[in-house]
Amino acid sequence: MGRIARLLMLLGTPMAAHAADIQSSAPSDLIVTVYRAPLRDGGAFDLNNLHGFALITEIRTVRLPAGETRVRFEGVADGIEPASALVSGLASGVIEKNRDAKLLSPSALVAQAVGKHVELIRTNPRTGVIERRVGTLLSDETGLVFKTDQGIEALRCSGLPETFDFEPMAGLSARPTLSVLVRAAAPTTQQVTLSYLSRGFDWSADYTATLSADGTSMDLGAWVTLVNGNGVGFPSAHAQVVAGRVNREPSDEDEVEPIDMGEPVAAQCWPQGSTSDIPMVMMINARSLAVNAPPPAMAMRALRDKSADALQEVIVTGSLATQEQLGDLKLYRVPERTTVASRQSKQVRFMDRSGIPVTSIYGTDLYGAADAFSAPAYRVLRTKNTPDNHLGLPLPSGRVAVYRGQRDGRQLESESAVRDLAVGQELEIKMGESADVHVTKVVESIHVDSAHASSVPLVPGILNVRSVPVSDVTRVEIGNARNSAIRFELRLPPERVLRADHPLASKDGRPIFLLSIPAQGQVTVRYQTELAH
Numbered sequence: 001m002g003r004i005a006r007l008l009m010l011l012g013t014p015m016a017a018h019a020a021d022i023q024s025s026a027p028s029d030l031i032v033t034v035y036r037a038p039l040r041d042g043g044a045f046d047l048n049n050l051h052g053f054a055l056i057t058e059i060r061t062v063r064l065p066a067g068e069t070r071v072r073f074e075g076v077a078d079g080i081e082p083a084s085a086l087v088s089g090l091a092s093g094v095i096e097k098n099r100d101a102k103l104l105s106p107s108a109l110v111a112q113a114v115g116k117h118v119e120l121i122r123t124n125p126r127t128g129v130i131e132r133r134v135g136t137l138l139s140d141e142t143g144l145v146f147k148t149d150q151g152i153e154a155l156r157c158s159g160l161p162e163t164f165d166f167e168p169m170a171g172l173s174a175r176p177t178l179s180v181l182v183r184a185a186a187p188t189t190q191q192v193t194l195s196y197l198s199r200g201f202d203w204s205a206d207y208t209a210t211l212s213a214d215g216t217s218m219d220l221g222a223w224v225t226l227v228n229g230n231g232v233g234f235p236s237a238h239a240q241v242v243a244g245r246v247n248r249e250p251s252d253e254d255e256v257e258p259i260d261m262g263e264p265v266a267a268q269c270w271p272q273g274s275t276s277d278i279p280m281v282m283m284i285n286a287r288s289l290a291v292n293a294p295p296p297a298m299a300m301r302a303l304r305d306k307s308a309d310a311l312q313e314v315i316v317t318g319s320l321a322t323q324e325q326l327g328d329l330k331l332y333r334v335p336e337r338t339t340v341a342s343r344q345s346k347q348v349r350f351m352d353r354s355g356i357p358v359t360s361i362y363g364t365d366l367y368g369a370a371d372a373f374s375a376p377a378y379r380v381l382r383t384k385n386t387p388d389n390h391l392g393l394p395l396p397s398g399r400v401a402v403y404r405g406q407r408d409g410r411q412l413e414s415e416s417a418v419r420d421l422a423v424g425q426e427l428e429i430k431m432g433e434s435a436d437v438h439v440t441k442v443v444e445s446i447h448v449d450s451a452h453a454s455s456v457p458l459v460p461g462i463l464n465v466r467s468v469p470v471s472d473v474t475r476v477e478i479g480n481a482r483n484s485a486i487r488f489e490l491r492l493p494p495e496r497v498l499r500a501d502h503p504l505a506s507k508d509g510r511p512i513f514l515l516s517i518p519a520q521g522q523v524t525v526r527y528q529t530e531l532a533h
Contacts (some may be wrong), residue, residue: 052202078200205398243396
């Protein structure tokens with residue numbers, strides 16, 4: 001009796017049989033909950049570089065024999081994080097989990113076949129006779145090299161149409177797969193719930209506002225744009241999005257190995273031909289490898305990175321999402337099932353409000369102590385996110401496009417970002433600069449108050465310096481070329497204002513003048529601020 005067998009007997013552990021592989025059913029139900037990228041700042045999505053994630057929940061059926069079994073869940077997302085996967089519904093529980101990252105592809109199939117027997121199929125173009133010859137694939141590094149009873153040769157060198165027939169290769173799946181090792185006391189059929197986090201998702205909110213003719217109210221609609229950058233789609237799923245910033249701190253160990261999509265295989269013959277030769281590209285399926293010579297442009301595209309050929313499709317539905325509380329976050333649920341397809345963005349309606357009162361506010365932010373400043377004022381539309389203003393619901397951050405009706409249809413007037421807004425907060429929509437309202441700043445004088453100088457110790461007990469208060473008087477002129485009076489806000493830097501000729505308020509920790517500028521008129525503001533000394 002060998003040492004290992006005796007040791008197993010002493011430990012009371014029987015020799016484990018090799019676990020059988022079974023495949024679960026396809027999902028009978030799907031829930032896809034998408035979380036935004038934490039640092040996303042708007043703009044177009046890049047399907048190859050999405051930093052959001054999703055929680056995928058699938059309902060599947062598994063039929064387990066007695067003993068140890070490896071259950072394969074095919075069709076999970078490419079970016080699945082195996083450590084996050086939870087399988088509930090299995091009475092005996094899960095022993096281990098694995099993510100199979102190598103997919104069935106031309107390069108993977110050929111790599112698996114190196115050193116194994118394959119069947120070479122040649123067709124004589126003159127007679128049509130098909131010849132089959134068993135050989136061994138020797139190399140796939142720079143081309144397909146194989147050995148038969150006639151010797152060693154490379155594919156395409158015979159001058160005849162050629163293809164290979166492969167035996168099924170173990171360890172290759174046509175779709176991304178999560179496998180779990182389970183142990184059952186008796187044969188059983190169970191419905192299980194598979195939940196996991198996956199990268200390669202994101203979402204954003206896109207608002208469209210239509211101003212009334214007099215600019216005092218607007219209609220506001222919003223769309224949720226779902227983006228799936230994975231190579232796997234989720235048909236007829238319950239889709240949800242979560243608004244708010246999720247505390248998620250991935251470590252270096254959380255990096256997920258990318259799914260190996262494989263590369264095209266180029267069959268090269270020796271000796272090399274002329275520089276005008278077009279490389280062949282292998283088109284392989286699970287059983288055979290066929291050789292085709294595509295047009296030059298197609299051949300070059302096939303040799304590029306697979307991700308460069310991503311196709312983005314936008315689908316718009318009429319469903320209106322419903323909002324729910326999720327702790328301190330907000331969850332928007334799409335009431336109808338929708339397909340979150342592979343490499344696709346989809347838009348779902350989640351808000352429609354009309355008659356929202358808005359006020360046009362003009363203003364300027366003054367920063368620093370520059371001697372002179374001259375520029376157009378900015379304009380914002382402002383309202384409050386309350387039920388009285390026909391809003392009163394959490395608004396996720398995104399972008400808003402503002403339109404105004406004209407005789408020839410709606411015209412785009414502004415496009416800007418919107419931050420996350422809770423109920424009761426002010427909603428401000430930036431409208432850009434106004435050519436009709438101009439602001440000029442001039443520093444009129446600087447005062448040095450020697451009478452109130454003081455001694456400040458630079459090195460205590462050894463060296464003192466003299467500190468003298470310094471202040472300046474600034475004049476700001478606001479001109480309004482419009483035919484109606486406007487509300488204007490002049491924001492100052494966060495500094496001490498000693499005196500001013502207009503009432504001074506405070507907003508967001510900064511001094512601010514709230515002014516009314518008459519039509520075709522001008523208002524001048526003077527104030528004195530204390531400078532650092």
